[in-house]
Amino acid sequence: MKSLLVGVLGHADHGKTALVRALTGTQADRLREERERGVPRVPGSALLRVPGGAIDLVDLPGHPRFVRAMVGGATGLRAVLLAVDAREGVRPQTLEHLEIARLIGVRRGVIALTKCDLVPAAEAEARAAQAAAAAAAAGLEGGAPVRTSALRDQGLAELRARLAALLDAAGSPTDDGSPYLPVDRVFTRPGAGPVLAGALRRGGLAVGDAVAPEGCRAMVRAPQVHGRPAECAEPGRRNAAALHDRALAVLADHHRARPLEPGLTLGCLALLLGADEAAAAAVLRDLVAARDVVQDQALFRHADRDTARPESELVQALEAQFRRAGLTPPDEVEAVGRDVRRAEALAYLIRAGTLVRAVDRVQRRAIIFHRDAVEGARRTLVRAFDGSAGFLAREAGAVLGISRKFSIPLLEHFDAQRITRRFGDTRTMTPQDPAGEPGGGVPPAP
Ligand SMILES: Nc1nc2c(ncn2[C@@H]2O[C@H](COP(=O)(O)OP(=O)(O)OP(=O)(O)O)[C@@H](O)[C@H]2O)c(=O)[nH]1
Ligand SMILES: [Mg+2]
16 A cells, blocks of 8 residues: 655744544644643654555644754645634744755645635635745646635645645655654553654664654663564664764755755754754764765755766756846746746846846846856946946946946846946946956955
């Protein structure tokens, strides 16, 4: 039977738990302590049976303090169910959760617009569009949001069908060896201290393995399978080695999912490993020393990743498009459309400095120029206005043969780069130092 782990994401109070309960009949955040405190402490999971198999809905805690726990539970996720409150729309944690899903390479999901019984249809429509745009920006292929109400049993059948379709389309999960154990019960046994119980869904655990539920130090003491003592494989040294392996697996997954991104920071890796930064740093030091991982300033990448950059045909085509367009490039929407891969390629080219994002702060509009076009414009302006008393944006536009739509953001970019200096409506070219660097070299002392 096929199964799929789906993370339920969304801002606090956006109706995640209510949705899971309405879909499955299970109260997912069911640990007694958290019920009493009214705050879900760890991800709870509920099983949704669908024709093709079963979907494990992992109800992730919405409170910012629990993002760490979320990542701890989320590393095995293959898809997400994003809950967005129809009254509130996209909130900070919606974006934060989407960003984490993006970082761990989750691209597929379903968006549920929740509590639709509380808002007029037109308002729900606007919130749905906003949610779809946020998901698309994070590279999540979520399709059209499903209007739901857990209270009125609205949209739940469609949601189940959409989740079933995700299961249908999912390949078999890759086992990276990291264990995943949703905790059902916590109790105290005299002489043993607190005991966590649950069904191990993935990976393995052996006696002596260090685990860190909710950041506590703990050790696997007596694994049982359905109440009987289980085989205890390789006690002792497994842990550090396991963290090394997982760090490599996390990096490899990341490069596969985000081929255009240069690597992960220590902070991200620590989050994704569910380890604290000191432990992650120690593991990375060893991996860098062993040449399994390469560090480039603040970023770490797998040594197997091609540093010659996986410059896809798409990246090259996009670059050529902007190069050809010169000083009248297409706007971002026109160039990218709704294509997530094109958006990624564009972001990559901007990061690499090949394309320059110039912002018109008044119009709140950005124009993306090829850096060659920007350099060409700089030379033209130097020829036309160097040594002159000053020039207006209109005059610069005339010399460059472009309208205000393009000249204003370009000139603002030049101001920011100290290639031009602005006084009111007039600009002057900043004198060049002998090396040809704009800005006259050393900035004046404060
Ligand atoms: N009217 C209405 N209220 C809802 C609906 N779904 C959830 N609620 C209410 O919204 C509040 C929050 O719902 P939860 O399901 O606990 O939200 P959550 O996202 O799990 O919250 P956290 O776990 O704290 O992040 C509760 O008071 C629910 O009763 C709905 O469809 N309609
Ligand atoms: Mg909840």
